[in-house]
Amino acid sequence: xxxxxxxxxxxxxxxxxxxxxxxxxxxxxxxxxxxxxxxxxxxxxxxxxxxxxxxxxxxxxxxxxxxxxxxxxxxxxxxxxxxxxxxx
Ligand SMILES: [Zn+2]
Ligand SMILES: [Zn+2]
Numbered sequence: 001x002x003x004x005x006x007x008x009x010x011x012x013x014x015x016x017x018x019x020x021x022x023x024x025x026x027x028x029x030x031x032x033x034x035x036x037x038x039x040x041x042x043x044x045x046x047x048x049x050x051x052x053x054x055x056x057x058x059x060x061x062x063x064x065x066x067x068x069x070x071x072x073x074x075x076x077x078x079x080x081x082x083x084x085x086x087x088x
């Protein structure tokens with residue numbers, strides 16, 4: 001089964017895919033939409049279907065006043081996501 005990279009829209013083949021947050025990325029495409037830092041699968045935040053490093057995510061969408069920020073962590077190869085809410 002071929003899936004499509006949400007960043008460049010091209011097919012991601014099994015041997016090269018990096019699965020994170022329920023999507024398959026090319027290893028080189030899995031980087032922060034803001035600062036272009038390479039991201040580790042399952043160790044980044046996501047907003048509006050774009051991956052962000054936690055730093056940029058918190059900086060842009062982080063807790064302000066009573067806003068709740070959700071960071072999605074993915075566990076390895078299964079699809080159980082854990083939502084960690086930071087409330088300030
Ligand atoms: Zn790609
Ligand atoms: Zn970043």
